[in-house]
Amino acid sequence: MRWDATTSGSAKAPRFVPAPFGTAVMRGLRNRCPYCGVGRVFAGYLSLVPECSNCHAPLGRLRADDAPPYFTIFLVGHILVPPVFWVEKAYEPPMWIHMVVWLPLFTILCILLLRPIKGGVVGWMSTLGIVSVEDDEEEAPPAAVAPPPRGLPDRNA
Numbered sequence: 348m349r350w351d352a353t354t355s356g357s358a359k360a361p362r363f364v365p366a367p368f369g370t371a372v373m374r375g376l377r378n379r380c381p382y383c384g385v386g387r388v389f390a391g392y393l394s395l396v397p398e399c400s401n402c403h404a405p406l407g408r409l410r411a412d413d414a415p416p417y418f419t420i421f422l423v424g425h426i427l428v429p430p431v432f433w434v435e436k437a438y439e440p441p442m443w444i445h446m447v448v449w450l451p452l453f454t455i456l457c458i459l460l461l462r463p464i465k466g467g468v469v470g471w472m473s474t475l476g477i478v479s480v481e482d483d484e485e486e487a488p489p490a491a492v493a494p495p496p497r498g499l500p501d502r503n504a
């Protein structure tokens with residue numbers, strides 16, 4: 348699938364047809380381009396590819412920002428906090444047992460879930476059309492500014 352150039356307002360900011368919400372999120376969760384479902388979303392663990400290798404959608408411009416860690420912490424907390432309370436209530440283990448067991452579990456689960464959740468958020472962003480515009484805006488050269496006058500103003504002039 349290519350960009351829909353027919354609805355493009357300008358050559359620099361092509362518009363594209365996003366997939367439906369559920370499809371885009373599921374594709375993102377599976378590390379697939381939310382637009383075509385073929386190309387990959389991630390170049391590394393969490394860094395996005397600049398553009399899809401298949402449809403050339405600028406995936407690197409879909410900014411997930413802080414949403415993936417928020418959703419990851421929310422989900423992992425809801426998965427692990429009930430067992431923490433259950434173990435405490437049932438066995439009353441010493442605090443060091445809690446630290447040795449639960450902290451690594453929280454860490455591992457967050458590491459495992461952060462990437463697919465970020466992919467899902469990128470898919471969600473694609474349906475909303477939220478892209479960064481920083482790359483599109485060409486910076487105008489700074490206007491020449493006269494230096495401020497030095498010293499006191501000349502009262503005789």
Ligand SMILES: [Zn+2]
Nearest residue numbers: 380383399402
């Ligand atoms: Zn694609």
